[in-house]
Amino acid sequence: MAEHEHQTVAYLSMEICLEPHIPTYSGGLGILAGDTLRSAADMELPMVAVSLAHRKGYFRQHLDAQGQQSETPESWCPDRLLEPAPARVTVEIERRTVHVRAWRYPVRGIGGHEVPVYLLDTDLPENEAWDRTLTDVLYGGDARYRLAQEIVLGMGGAAMLRALHIEENVHYHINEGHAALLMLTLLDRQLAGRDPATATEADLDTVRQQCLFTTHTPVPAGHDRFPEPQVVAVLGQHYVTLMNATRCCDDDGSLNMTYLALRLARYVNGVAMRHGEVSREMFPAHAIGAVTNGVHAVTWTSPSFQALFDRHMPEWRRDNLYLRYAIAIPVDEIRAAHAMAKQEMIDEVERRSGVRLDPAVMTIGFARRATPYKRANLIFSDPERLRSIVRSTGPLQMVYGGKAHPQDEGGKALIRQIVQAAHELEDAVRVVYLENYEMDLALKLTSGVDLWLNNPRKPLEASGTSGMKAALNGVPSCSVLDGWWIEGHIEGITGWAIGGTGHDQSDEDGEANDLYVKLEHVILPLFYGLPPAFAEVMRYAIALNGSFFNTQRMVAQYVRNAYFPVPDESAAAREAAVGA
Numbered sequence: 001m002a003e004h005e006h007q008t009v010a011y012l013s014m015e016i017c018l019e020p021h022i023p024t025y026s027g028g029l030g031i032l033a034g035d036t037l038r039s040a041a042d043m044e045l046p047m048v049a050v051s052l053a054h055r056k057g058y059f060r061q062h063l064d065a066q067g068q069q070s071e072t073p074e075s076w077c078p079d080r081l082l083e084p085a086p087a088r089v090t091v092e093i094e095r096r097t098v099h100v101r102a103w104r105y106p107v108r109g110i111g112g113h114e115v116p117v118y119l120l121d122t123d124l125p126e127n128e129a130w131d132r133t134l135t136d137v138l139y140g141g142d143a144r145y146r147l148a149q150e151i152v153l154g155m156g157g158a159a160m161l162r163a164l165h166i167e168e169n170v171h172y173h174i175n176e177g178h179a180a181l182l183m184l185t186l187l188d189r190q191l192a193g194r195d196p197a198t199a200t201e202a203d204l205d206t207v208r209q210q211c212l213f214t215t216h217t218p219v220p221a222g223h224d225r226f227p228e229p230q231v232v233a234v235l236g237q238h239y240v241t242l243m244n245a246t247r248c249c250d251d252d253g254s255l256n257m258t259y260l261a262l263r264l265a266r267y268v269n270g271v272a273m274r275h276g277e278v279s280r281e282m283f284p285a286h287a288i289g290a291v292t293n294g295v296h297a298v299t300w301t302s303p304s305f306q307a308l309f310d311r312h313m314p315e316w317r318r319d320n321l322y323l324r325y326a327i328a329i330p331v332d333e334i335r336a337a338h339a340m341a342k343q344e345m346i347d348e349v350e351r352r353s354g355v356r357l358d359p360a361v362m363t364i365g366f367a368r369r370a371t372p373y374k375r376a377n378l379i380f381s382d383p384e385r386l387r388s389i390v391r392s393t394g395p396l397q398m399v400y401g402g403k404a405h406p407q408d409e410g411g412k413a414l415i416r417q418i419v420q421a422a423h424e425l426e427d428a429v430r431v432v433y434l435e436n437y438e439m440d441l442a443l444k445l446t447s448g449v450d451l452w453l454n455n456p457r458k459p460l461e462a463s464g465t466s467g468m469k470a471a472l473n474g475v476p477s478c479s480v481l482d483g484w485w486i487e488g489h490i491e492g493i494t495g496w497a498i499g500g501t502g503h504d505q506s507d508e509d510g511e512a513n514d515l516y517v518k519l520e521h522v523i524l525p526l527f528y529g530l531p532p533a534f535a536e537v538m539r540y541a542i543a544l545n546g547s548f549f550n551t552q553r554m555v556a557q558y559v560r561n562a563y564f565p566v567p568d569e570s571a572a573a574r575e576a577a578v579g580a
Contacts, residue, residue: 008046008169008170009040009045009046009047009048009170009173010157010166011033011036011047011173012049012051012153012172012175013033014139014153014175014178015051017030017031017439018107020439021076022076022081024057024119025058028216028464028466029216031295031465032293032295032465034107035295036175036551036554037115038296038551039294039296039550040107041113043555044111045555049107050117050120050153050179052121052149052152053078053103053119054119056073056137057075057076058074059071059072060073061403061436061437062435062436066420067417069415082104084102085102085103085104085160087101087102087163088100088163090159091155093235094234098127098134099122099126100156100159102118102121104116104118105117110317123136135149135152143226144234146226147231148234150179151234153178153181153182155184157179157182158185159185171211171212172212173214173558173562174212177258180257180258180260180261181239181260183260186207186211187246188242190206191203196239199245204263204264208264208266212265212563214271214291215258215261215262215270215288218275218459223258224258226255226257227252227253227254228240243255243260247263248264262286267289267562267565268286269562270288270462271290271463272463272483273292275462276290277290291557292484292487292549293464293484293549294550294553295468295472295549295551296550297323300446300447302447303340303341304338304340304344305338305447305474305542307337308329308333321553322547323543323547326539326547327543329542334535334539334542335535338450338473344448345445345448348441348448349432349434352441357432361395361396362394362450362524363396363449364398364399364449364450365399365445365453365475366379367401367402368454368466369402369404369405370402370411370414371404371408372411372414376400376402377417378511379453379515380417380418381509381512386428387427389516394527394528396524397430397432398430398432399445399449400418400431400433401434401437401445402437418431443469446473447470449475452466452467452470452475452476452495453479454466454485455480456506458504464483465484467479467495468488468549468550470541471541471546473542474535476537476538476541477495477496477541478495479495479496480506480511481498485497487549488544488548492522494540
């Protein structure tokens with residue numbers, strides 16, 4: 001990426017998954033951010049990232065025998081693991097000066113290139129007690145706390161980048177709306193002391209040329225909003241006037257972080273083709289493209305499959321497109337690699353739960369954030385039918401994982417329902433729910449199960465990435481046609497679909513029935529009756545899905561479409577021809 005050496009991409013995200021023992025992430029958004037940075041480092045992209053230190057993490061999950069979730073902080077000490085950045089900055093919150101430092105974490109690529117990540121931290125003795133907690137808990141606290149956090153991330157992030165002399169020729173990539181206040185800082189700088197009320201469209205466009213925005217949320221309720229009186233109290237009238245100049249408010253005057261980002265970004269994208277469509281329906285006044293998510297191939301490939309790929313496709317780490325040649329790997333070798341990954345998962349499940357799974361039994365995995373729309377209990381809609389399927393086609397066992405947000409009572413109830421179903425079905429289907437789902441466990445599950453299940457209500461899955469991780473390890477998906485699976489699905493080749501096309505609404509009963517039909521008449525008979533044919537599906541999952549749904553391809557698309565776009569030469573040629 002030498003041609004871009006005088007430009008920098010600054011990537012801002014509320015959460016980034018760096019390592020399992022640095023709990024600065026909750027789930028998909030943070031995992032994606034970490035994978036993005038790893039691929040950027042592999043590709044030697046001039047990038048820097050900013051997030052918060054989250055000293056108490058997201059939380060550590062505990063489940064009792066009934067599946068009731070409780071939470072405890074997952075504290076860590078940045079000063080023991082990271083080096084301090086050589087700069088400190090301040091932000092104004094509720095008319096107080098809040099001091100901010102940063103910890104530096106280097107993400108190193110396969111060639112040694114580093115992408116530095118700066119984790120902002122307000123736990124300083126010169127700050128007031130409440131201000132010291134602002135970088136403690138990811139997605140914790142009330143709206144006041146959330147707004148203050150977003151000031152630290154967006155405005156503090158902009159200040160920190162300037163203090164580190166990273167401000168010339170910078171493209172700011174706002175990963176979800178949490179960091180959108182950075183854009184107000186850029187607008188304030190553009191005005192250079194002028195009255196905020198005098199901001200013109202030309203001023204806004206100057207900021208626009210520096211900013212990109214990725215939205216991940218397909219429902220209006222998922223976008224951060226803050227009432228105007230609270231914004232005035234926390235942010236101050238000066239920035240409220242700036243905010244009004246951008247026309248980023250709801251009808252009731254509330255600050256809408258997504259509207260702010262949409263108004264002040266030159267490039268906006270959803271995270272799958274279908275999500276791009278949904279986003280354009282939600283925000284018809286804005287041009288919204290799509291860059292489908294991916295996962296970092298090396299990070300999410302199990303040791304046994306890494307060794308297999310190294311033998312057959314030694315360039316796959318440098319160029320993930322080589323994974324398409326997995327189509328030539330003998331199916332017996334794929335089955336052997338999977339057997340090793342499955343055994344590792346079984347050992348891990350036993351270590352964590354005391355439950356010993358059977359390596360010969362079809363094992364379904366379902367692990368992601370526990371929230372009602374993801375419908376983790378859909379397969380238990382008709383317990384008697386599930387019993388009948390098992391009796392007629394062969395045994396079945398399931399492994400679950402995933403945290404519910406502490407304030408999501410519906411998500412907590414869902415976990416309890418799954419644990420209850422496990423008790424009721426213990427005579428027919430062995431079900432294990434593993435607590436504290438995190439990065440290490442995710443690798444074990446996505447590589448060790450035989451089938452990855454995903455059945456959200458359409459169109460609420462923006463993308464999803466767990467099935468992409470599974471595909472790298474030869475694990476096919478059985479999924480509702482939403483998010484990335486619309487693009488990755490080839491029926492009976494890369495996996496199986498549940499329900500109808502990606503553009504209709506979910507039919508709960510119809511999708512549950514379709515899942516049962518697929519299990520009884522297609523998937524289980526194939527697994528038990530034709531193992532080589534099932535292994536063919538595994539091979540196609542790697543070659544077709546693993547080779548494409550990775551962050552190397554994703555980052556390359558951002559480079560081409562958003563970071564450093566190349567003018568459309570064909571369009572220029574057409575214009576020249578017309579002019580001639």
